[in-house]
Amino acid sequence: MKIYNTLSKKAEDFIPIEKNKVSIYTCGPTVYNYAHIGNLRTYVFEDFLIRTLEFLGYEVKRVMNITDVGHLTSDSDEGDDKMELGAQREGKTAWDIAKFYTEAFFRDFKELNCQMPQFTPKATEHIPEMIEMIKKLEQKGYTYKTSDGIYFDTSKFKDYYKLMGKSHIEGLKEGARVEFSKEKKNITDFSLWKFSPKDKKRQMEWNSPWGVGFPGWHIECSAMSIKYLGQPFDIHAGGVDHIPIHHTNEIAQAEAANEKPFANYWIHGEFLVLKSSEKMSKSSGNFLTLSSLKDSGFSPMDYRYFCSQAHYSKQLEFSFEAMESAKNGYNHLKNSAEEIISKTNEMEPNKNLKHYQEFVKAVSEDLNIPKAVSVLWETIRDKNITEKEKLWLINEFDKVFGFKLTENAEEEIPSEIIDLVNQRTEYKKQKNYQKADEIREIIKQKGYEVKDTPKGPKVKKI
Numbered sequence: 431m432k433i434y435n436t437l438s439k440k441a442e443d444f445i446p447i448e449k450n451k452v453s454i455y456t457c458g459p460t461v462y463n464y465a466h467i468g469n470l471r472t473y474v475f476e477d478f479l480i481r482t483l484e485f486l487g488y489e490v491k492r493v494m495n496i497t498d499v500g501h502l503t504s505d506s507d508e509g510d511d512k513m514e515l516g517a518q519r520e521g522k523t524a525w526d527i528a529k530f531y532t533e534a535f536f537r538d539f540k541e542l543n544c545q546m547p548q549f550t551p552k553a554t555e556h557i558p559e560m561i562e563m564i565k566k567l568e569q570k571g572y573t574y575k576t577s578d579g580i581y582f583d584t585s586k587f588k589d590y591y592k593l594m595g596k597s598h599i600e601g602l603k604e605g606a607r608v609e610f611s612k613e614k615k616n617i618t619d620f621s622l623w624k625f626s627p628k629d630k631k632r633q634m635e636w637n638s639p640w641g642v643g644f645p646g647w648h649i650e651c652s653a654m655s656i657k658y659l660g661q662p663f664d665i666h667a668g669g670v671d672h673i674p675i676h677h678t679n680e681i682a683q684a685e686a687a688n689e690k691p692f693a694n695y696w697i698h699g700e701f702l703v704l705k706s707s708e709k710m711s712k713s714s715g716n717f718l719t720l721s722s723l724k725d726s727g728f729s730p731m732d733y734r735y736f737c738s739q740a741h742y743s744k745q746l747e748f749s750f751e752a753m754e755s756a757k758n759g760y761n762h763l764k765n766s767a768e769e770i771i772s773k774t775n776e777m778e779p780n781k782n783l784k785h786y787q788e789f790v791k792a793v794s795e796d797l798n799i800p801k802a803v804s805v806l807w808e809t810i811r812d813k814n815i816t817e818k819e820k821l822w823l824i825n826e827f828d829k830v831f832g833f834k835l836t837e838n839a840e841e842e843i844p845s846e847i848i849d850l851v852n853q854r855t856e857y858k859k860q861k862n863y864q865k866a867d868e869i870r871e872i873i874k875q876k877g878y879e880v881k882d883t884p885k886g887p888k889v890k891k892i
């Protein structure tokens with residue numbers, strides 16, 4: 431597989447450390463609020479990546495952290511902890527906020543059919559590992575103390591700028607200048623450990639060799655990734671917004687502490703951008719979530735299909751019109767798959783088929799999911815392959831897409847509707863077509879549609 435590596439700034443052949451195995455770390459959510467759909471695009475992209483690696487025969491070991499402490503409102507170590515702010519906003523404890531939004535996150539994650547990582551460590555449960563790493567950095571002379579915490583001296587780490595391009599460096603300097611604390615030695619220096627404020631009691635704080643406080647945001651990812659995956663590991667992924675600060679600092683900490691490379695491949699997903707005036711940012715207080723999409727009549731699968739429309743390295747423009755066409759596209763796909771399933775439930779594997787080879791090529795060339803989707807469409811339209819081959823291809827491709835194309839649609843049908851369908855079947859057997867039609871109409875009013883197929887009635891949501 432070829433993949434674009436942000437570290438080398440070019441597409442490279444992916445060569446894992448251990449044959450046929452992949453160790454991967456992806457930055458997880460900060461659980462102080464619901465995830466907005468921009469965040470969710472990153473998780474869907476990462477899921478396409480994981481599924482592709484598995485499809486290509488790798489055994490994947492994945493870690494995704496849960497940031498439940500230490501993520502401040504400003505990237506320059508100023509401002510409040512987002513968790514404590516969430517607690518104030520909702521009149522709950524920071525711990526309750528973390529629990530509530532972690533559960534909400536995983537609900538979204540599962541609804542989007544993202545596969546669960548093997549490890550989902552919480553920052554608050556790994557404070558000792560972070561303290562150990564900070565101690566190592568201190569012993570090696572990378573740290574200094576200010577009035578509000580222990581900082582990493584970025585001028586001491588050779589190659590600090592290696593992950594970001596020149597444009598990021600300029601932007602970083604511009605942005606940081608505004609809030610550059612006078613006590614910091616360099617504008618890029620960042621906190622490893624912050625002291626609890628003297629004038630108020632924090633809800634989340636721990637003892638450390640430097641005093642009571644809490645970890646900086648970046649240290650958790652370095653400490654937890656190494657704990658579960660070792661160092662170096664194969665792939666570190668996340669959103670492009672993390673390149674200039676968070677990921678750059680993760681590298682500095684891990685490589686300075688242990689004097690070896692941190693991760694071999696860095697893969698970054700681009701932003702979802704809004705066409706209309708809706709705000710994506712959480713700070714505005716009004717942002718789009720998976721729930722708000724559902725309220726507008728879109729399913730999580732519609733959104734997942736929408737995400738497949740752009741290459742991960744390109745910005746994807748969100749609008750409700752674009753969602754509408756994604757919804758139509760997805761429904762069409764699902765119906766086409768169901769039509770094939772209604773004719774056969776047998777699959778005939780054939781890796782020599784042109785479509786199969788084109789699909790493998792598409793996903794292997796820097797995860798070209800949009801191209802792979804077009805291969806899926808060509809497969810569905812192809813009249814020269816058998817239904818059994820077609821079903822096999824769709825089933826294979828969906829291992830990467832996760833569109834639930836070959837899943838039994840009846841699973842999600844409420845029992846009330848199933849009862850009605852059974853009544854209708856009874857009336858049809860009795861040749862009471864008028865009653866059968868009446869029931870079909872009732873089912874329709876309740877938002878479902880019955881179709882008669884050679885294998886019996888099929889029900890689906892309209």
Ligand SMILES: [Zn+2]
Nearest residue numbers: 457458651676
């Ligand atoms: Zn991270």
